[in-house]
Amino acid sequence: SQKIEQNSEALNIQEGKTATLTCNYTNYSPAYLQWYRQDPGRGPVFLLLIRENEKEKRKERLKVTFDTTLKQSLFHITASQPADSATYLCAPERGGSYIPTFGRGTSLIVHP
Amino acid sequence: DAGVIQSPRHEVTEMGQEVTLRCKPISGHDYLFWYRQTMMRGLELLIYFNNNVPIDDSGMPEDRFSAKMPNASFSTLKIQPSEPRDSAVYFCASSPRNTRATGNGYTFGSGTRLTVV
Numbered sequence: 407s408q409k410i411e412q413n414s415e416a417l418n419i420q421e422g423k424t425a426t427l428t429c430n431y432t433n434y435s436p437a438y439l440q441w442y443r444q445d446p447g448r449g450p451v452f453l454l455l456i457r458e459n460e461k462e463k464r465k466e467r468l469k470v471t472f473d474t475t476l477k478q479s480l481f482h483i484t485a486s487q488p489a490d491s492a493t494y495l496c497a498p499e500r501g502g503s504y505i506p507t508f509g510r511g512t513s514l515i516v517h518p
Numbered sequence: 519d520a521g522v523i524q525s526p527r528h529e530v531t532e533m534g535q536e537v538t539l540r541c542k543p544i545s546g547h548d549y550l551f552w553y554r555q556t557m558m559r560g561l562e563l564l565i566y567f568n569n570n571v572p573i574d575d576s577g578m579p580e581d582r583f584s585a586k587m588p589n590a591s592f593s594t595l596k597i598q599p600s601e602p603r604d605s606a607v608y609f610c611a612s613s614p615r616n617t618r619a620t621g622n623g624y625t626f627g628s629g630t631r632l633t634v635v
Contacts, residue, residue: 440623449522449609450561495561497623504618505574508553508561508628 408433410509412496418515422443427512428475428479436498439479441507444493450508453494454481473513486516522626524610531634536598539630541610549617551624552585552595561609562633567593598635606630607631 411430417423429439438457442450456463456472463470469482479498483490493513496504497506523542529536543550551566565575570587578585582601587593597604611624 412558438618442623447628449611449626450624450627452625455617455621455623499618503574505551505563505566506624507563510560
């Protein structure tokens with residue numbers, strides 16, 4: 407069955423460091439993959455979309471990579487700030503449907 | 519644009535009662551999605567519409583759940599009768615067509631926190 411794995415344990419880092427979050431998927435061949443941020447009590451907010459033919463995508467301090475061979479996406483936040491503390495959700499497309507399926511998310515805590 | 523608007527923000531109801539959740543998508547968005555989020559199962563897709571037509575309702579858990587989209591600016595998710603296991607946060611999201619081509623993702627509402635006692 408299709409499965410998305412994100413670290414269930416919170417990632418704790420110091421302000422100014424680079425945070426790296428991992429998304430692994432199995433039994434998918436997504437044409438694209440999205441990343442969202444979710445704050446407590448709020449809906450997810452779209453951050454980035456990367457297509458299968460793109461190895462890397464950047465937006466300000468954010469960088470996403472997409473390795474279709476490893477079936478993995480990495481999400482990086484450089485020069486992290488306490489305001490970056492949130493849960494980050496990975497969402498690969500659901501096998502040809504153009505509809506993403508969401509992972510459970512990884513909580514990021516940036517300490518000042 | 520005010521974004522995706524959901525109501526109510528919180529709903530507490532007794533088991534067996536009917537519950538109706540409401541959503542107003544962003545104007546011009548062709549797709550509307552209903553999701554449910556719980557600690558145990560994460561964010562699950564219940565149903566989605568394209569141009570007001572239901573396309574995939576395979577995520578709707580039981581016949582107790584139904585969704586409608588009578589026009590492009592309004593959708594409802596109804597649970598009748600409600601049960602305690604339906605307690606969750608329900609999100610509505612909308613998107614323009616060709617998400618992959620445009621590179622734009624979904625816009626989510628703030629959600630409705632449903633508690634069934």
